Amino acid sequence: MDLPDVFDDWSWSQQSISSLENIVAYHLEAPAEPVWEDVYDEYPGCLGNNTSVWLCIADGLELTLYQNGDGQWVLASVPVKQEEASITGPMMPFHFVENDNEQVWGYFSLLNMRASKAAMQLEHAQNVKATESIETEHDVWTLDNEMGRVTFSQQSESVIITHKVSKGETPSSTLGKPENTNESELPPLFNEWSWSIKPISSLNDYVVGYYLEDPYEPDWERIDFQYPLCPGGKTMVWACGIGKADWRFYEGKDGQWVLTKLESGAPEGILETQPIKLYYGDSAETEVWAYLVWGDIEHTKDMLLFFHNQDIQSFESVETNNDIWHFKGDLGRLTFSQEGKSIVIVHTIPKSPN
Numbered sequence: 001m002d003l004p005d006v007f008d009d010w011s012w013s014q015q016s017i018s019s020l021e022n023i024v025a026y027h028l029e030a031p032a033e034p035v036w037e038d039v040y041d042e043y044p045g046c047l048g049n050n051t052s053v054w055l056c057i058a059d060g061l062e063l064t065l066y067q068n069g070d071g072q073w074v075l076a077s078v079p080v081k082q083e084e085a086s087i088t089g090p091m092m093p094f095h096f097v098e099n100d101n102e103q104v105w106g107y108f109s110l111l112n113m114r115a116s117k118a119a120m121q122l123e124h125a126q127n128v129k130a131t132e133s134i135e136t137e138h139d140v141w142t143l144d145n146e147m148g149r150v151t152f153s154q155q156s157e158s159v160i161i162t163h164k165v166s167k168g169e170t171p172s173s174t175l176g177k178p179e180n181t182n183e184s185e186l187p188p189l190f191n192e193w194s195w196s197i198k199p200i201s202s203l204n205d206y207v208v209g210y211y212l213e214d215p216y217e218p219d220w221e222r223i224d225f226q227y228p229l230c231p232g233g234k235t236m237v238w239a240c241g242i243g244k245a246d247w248r249f250y251e252g253k254d255g256q257w258v259l260t261k262l263e264s265g266a267p268e269g270i271l272e273t274q275p276i277k278l279y280y281g282d283s284a285e286t287e288v289w290a291y292l293v294w295g296d297i298e299h300t301k302d303m304l305l306f307f308h309n310q311d312i313q314s315f316e317s318v319e320t321n322n323d324i325w326h327f328k329g330d331l332g333r334l335t336f337s338q339e340g341k342s343i344v345i346v347h348t349i350p351k352s353p354n
Contacts, residue, residue, distance in 0.1 A: 004059060006042040007075060017074055018337045018344040023281075023290045028073040034065065053115060076290070078280045102166050106200070106260070109152075109159040111293060116159045117152055160200060186210070187242045189226045190259060200258055209260040211252070218249070218257055284351065286332075291345040297323070297338045300345070304334075 003012070003026070011030040017023050028034065034054075043056050054065040061077040068074050098104070109116040113136060127147055132140040141150040148165035186195070194214040212218065220233055230240035238249040246262040281288040293300050297320055305312075311331055316324035325334040332349035 003075075004042070004063070006038050012075070017068070017076065017290065018335065018346055023288065023344070023346055025074050025076040027068075028075070034073055039065075055119075100167065102164055104165075105163045107161040107163075109161055111159065113152060113154055113159050116161065120150070120161070185261075186259070187240075187247060189222060195259070200252065200260065209258045212257040212259065216256075223249075286351060287349045289347045291347075293343045293345060297336055297343050300343050301336055304345075308334075 002008075007026075010028060012026040013029050014024050015027045017025045039054065043058060053067075054063075056063040064076045066074055066076075111119060117138060127143045127145065128141050129144045130142045131138040132142075134140055136152065136154065139152045143149060146165070148163060151162045153160045153162070190210075193212060195210040196213055197208055198211050200209040223233070223238070227240050227242075230238060238247075240247050240249075244263065248260045248262070250258055252258040280290075301322065308325075308327075311327050312325050313328045314326045315322040316326065318324060319337065323336045327333060330349065330352070332347060335346045335348075337344050337346075
């Protein structure tokens with residue numbers, strides 16, 4: 001790509017952004033740190049000045065400037081108009097409840113708090129009418145055009161995103177205990193334990209789940225034996241389709257474990273978005289997508305495994321366990337590389353010869 005004006009005055013080298021793939025982007029050589037004042041003057045409406053990631057849509061490109069594992073700044077770009085993204089995320093839906101007045105969706109974010117807000121703002125900034133700061137900066141968004149409100153809540157290692165849309169002019173202040181929260185309907189094994197029912201987000205008392213009281217720690221040997229095909233567990237969200245519902249089990253605040261239920265047939269929310277796109281390449285041999293995600297590499301792999309486990313032919317381990325996925329059919333392969341506090345995910349699809 002041609003460097004935007006403000007970046008064209010700096011010195012760059014072209015290196016791969018992934019230790020497992022040859023995905024080339026610009027690496028800043030001089031100055032050692034971006035001159036944020038100049039960046040802001042050129043792009044006053046963009047996100048992330050003086051933070052570990054800067055995001056901007058300009059000149060027909062989605063630009064990302066981020067710090068890699070060596071502390072060097074990397075500039076990547078993809079065209080705004082490109083092929084549909086090849087993988088889904090970074091939000092994993094886990095909750096939906098509806099009454100006569102409101103609909104509420106709950107999501108787990110694959111990103112940390114700051115990156116979650118940045119990625120969501122990149123997608124939905126034009127719809128944000130106002131923001132409030134309650135627990136963290138700008139953690140409540142009011143949307144235009146009767147699109148409701150969005151909240152971001154830190155729950156231990158997880159970020160919970162909720163979206164509430166009111167029906168009509170007199171929304172209730174709370175949904176209370178939804179009909180799909182009924183202890184008698186807990187899955188086998190889980191129904192042997194003791195639970196309390198409480199809100200799962202400190203910013204929303206209408207999004208509730210089951211909190212494990214006794215035993216305090218889940219018996220993972222029994223869970224794995226009862227549900228051997230369900231991914232997740234001790235270090236990330238456990239996800240399992242049981243009967244006509246999708247169940248999620250994760251560690252919340254103060255180390256207490258939380259179980260939530262998503263009924264099948266719940267409507268799609270409007271807040272679905274993608275990991276931050278770094279690269280798209282199309283050659284005679286392959287199509288290649290690269291994405292950036294923040295957090296733990298094992299957590300990220302397990303989250304994506306939930307969506308794609310039926311598509312995987314085999315795994316390969318190079319730098320970390322199962323960091324290369326080979327898909328069935330013509331779906332290609334996926335690689336994960338830890339780059340400092342971020343993970344670069346690359347999806348390569350070979351093209352069949354003519």
